[in-house]
């Protein structure tokens with residue numbers, strides 16, 4: 001494999017940056033300064049950038065804090081997508097969002113190049129947990145909470161069929177105007193439609209956890225980071 005392709009695939013440098021890094025002597029291959037950005041390297045060789053090993057990974061897993069107004073898509077003419085928030089070299093890595101958040105929903109979006117894992121994690125039978133914080137227009141009664149937890153019928157519209165939601169957990173805040181909801185499925189506009197089923201209306205929605213991985217509180221809306229090894233292990237468990 002070419003060195004510059006390796007660096008791009010590892011998500012550390014673009015090809016242009018790699019060429020500059022080689023010129024500046026920042027990259028070593030098996031302890032020797034890299035000669036050229038397009039030199040051939042073997043997976044067994046040890047590559048370092050500024051003294052730190054660069055580990056090639058087959059797939060990339062990114063945690064993003066999606067801001068409002070951005071769509072969970074790879075391409076949507078006229079809209080800003082989650083991929084637009086990534087640096088150029090990552091945009092070239094065939095990443096896509098694993099599942100969708102609505103345009104005005106904020107929070108955790110997983111971006112990956114691992115299609116098999118994404119498919120598995122989203123499969124309804126895996127019951128992967130998604131935790132959301134929400135606010136609503138009218139106070140939620142105890143009965144509303146029980147109804148939501150037991151499952152409600154979402155009426156069909158032009159985008160989705162009629163659907164009885166699976167049992168879920170809802171914890172209302174003291175003021176009853178918000179709370180936390182934990183879902184194990186992901187139907188189109190699910191939480192908005194669930195609140196409509198109890199004659200209420202979502203006023204804000206944020207996903208704070210996905211597959212047992214919490215959104216990093218240090219990530220501001222629009223920011224991202226790679227999953228840690230521990231988070232990656234958790235994600236893979238979720239896909240088993």
Ligand code: URA
Nearest residue numbers: 102105189190191192
């Ligand atoms: N439910 C919704 O209604 N919207 C989302 O973005 C996620 C879950």
